[in-house]
Amino acid sequence: MSTSVNAFGHEFSLLDIYPVAGNIGAEVRGVRLSPDLDDALFAQIEAALITYKVLFFRQQQHLTDETHQAFGARFGKIVPHPTVPAPGSSKLFELDASKGGGRADSWHTDVTFVDAFPKISILRGVTIPAYGGDTVWANTAAAYEQLPEALKRFAESLRAVHSNDYDYGADRTVTEAHRLEHHQKVFVSSVWEAEHPLVHVHPVSGERALLLGHFFKRLVGFSSKESAKIFELLQNRITRLENTVRWQWQQDDVAIWDNRTTQHYAVNDYGNQPRLVRRVTVEGERAVAVDGSRSRTLVSPVEQAQKVA
Known part of the structure; x- marks a missing residue:
């Protein structure tokens, strides 16, 4: 195993890392993920995550729902999904293709309809x-860094409203009735809205990143039509193929990603085959804009209940 040093000056002497694509993603080999990983090894995994944004680990068949969550707790507090019930007594988020809500086939950053959205997800x-x-x-x-300077400054001046009550069928050519029903009855069983800076500063690396995805609802101060056009311009920058990595899953794979600097999309091309994945999400903090302002809650079930009371 050779020692490598990344762009942030981190040394990965304990990890066997193989980049999967040019701008994002790396496979880590020879690591058995567990809650009791050596502190030095875990620190290098954290640093590699900042660098590569998403890390892939094959053959993690030893992980159970319990040890999956316990490993996730090494990164911080585990939080359940705000609207989708967890299986059993866990805090896991389950995506089961045999059920209505199991196909996350649109570009998104996890749970950006809350002000302090998760910092890390482990699937x-x-x-x-x-x-x-x-x-x-x-x-x-990377998408932010590739913008022309004038567009960077413009994006930094914007704030966006995100909501779980978004147009579910907007970017789908076919929307199955049972999936739409699940979305309406479960995913938006309670409505959340948050306002975020469109460009936020990563709390660890200091990188600036675009904060968009399918929970986007509108830009503050712009009409819905204007918001849609600006969204399309910037979202298309994010999903340029050169900024992406595609992972072909095998049984018992684990993917860990920095939710603050990524979006993801589950490709819905497997027909009626079974597909079941479970996710642990780690509590984040309110996003910070370039000017130091933070994300804020606009609508939450807690506030709505307090108003009714």
């Missing part, structure tokens, strides 16, 4: 289809 392949069902990640920090 485990429980049942993987024989073909299809890949996941694609995009680097939102």
